[in-house]
Amino acid sequence: VSVSDVVLMGRVGRIGLLRRPSRHDRLLAQRALERVGLAAFADRQIGQLSGGQQQRVFLARALAQEARLLLMDEPLVGLDIPSQDEIFRALAALRAEGVTILTALHDLQQAARYFDRVMLLNRRLIACAPAREAFTAANLVATYGGHLHLLSSGDGLLTVADTCCHPNLDGTL
Template identity: 50%
Template sequence: MSTTPLQISNMSVAYLKKPVLRNVTFEAPEGKLIGIVGPNGAGKSTLIKAALGLIPSLTGDVSIYGRPYAEQRNLVGYVPQRESVDWDFPTHALDVVMMGRYGHLGWFKRPGKAEKKIAMECLEKVGMADFADRQISQLSGGQQQRIFLARALAQDAQLYFMDEPFVGVDAATEKAIITLLNELKMQKKTVLVVHHDLATVKEYFDWVMLLNVQIIAFGPTEHAFTSAKLQETYGGRLTMLDHDNRSALLIDTR
């Protein structure tokens, strides 16, 4: 089996004939936290959805550890944008997390005690064990995000896609998420994260992709995340501010 978790070649996607991704080609290294950064409409979420076959692409090949995604689904975990989920669906937190085990069970085998035990352990890891029997509609935004992270953990994947996991969560949840991501990295798992907060990119990610319809830069964060490349990506002037020893990046697109 190939040791490359994700390889995408010449991926192009268009909506109503408007290019959203153009000739995207890259290989994701194993055991890295990779941030996907770019302006609104840059194609960040589209890249993830096209890689997972959730939307069609005009061109492009996707391989997971050297084989097509359709043959490697059990190796891939996905955390969608919270806004894309129907949180009014009548189900409990534990049931959502156990959905992550279905890929290991097959369609016709019902989850049993072993799967429930794994699901509870995953809820424990994200600090949500006490909410196992709570309806998902009764949870806060941060709690809902933790539930979806627990579901991804229950999949026990090797490659994870996470679409804006830090959006709309409280500081405690953000800290819990980044702790979890680092635990996955220590297990040699690869995580691609669509991310919007430029100020935390250097702190959170080993590698970064700067994307605006096409890849502007991709590589180790210290090399790819530069002022020049950010200005090229966002098409505006960039100002760097220092506050409490943290760099803040402001983009002026006027």
């Protein structure tokens, strides 16, 4: 499957499952690839791309859908820093156009840096606010429970370490 075919799959909801894409659909797919910086890769096989490039193709597919809401689950897992930056640039452009983006992230620094509001969840909603308001010691403890260490710094910010899946200093879990 080529990169352009994957992006055109985003148009299926608009054109129907068994209908051929129109010139307009192909133009939207090409523009979506341009927006994520992958227009030159349109004819390549999706499997030939790096993980970061594939993630940007999937974002282009969402753009081709002309979606007003994007739901993304850990879109940065396994991506290098330049690929993460490309994804965040594309998301920022979408936000500027009024697209709502809900993204599940486990990196609290990225959540605070790139998003207007954060939600903390632990079987229920703990907080939904700008990061400075949501990331209080009480909210973080309620979210992460006993798998959390809070360290105060001179500027009042908190450093968080999740130890649920990492060995203790003595090597035990």
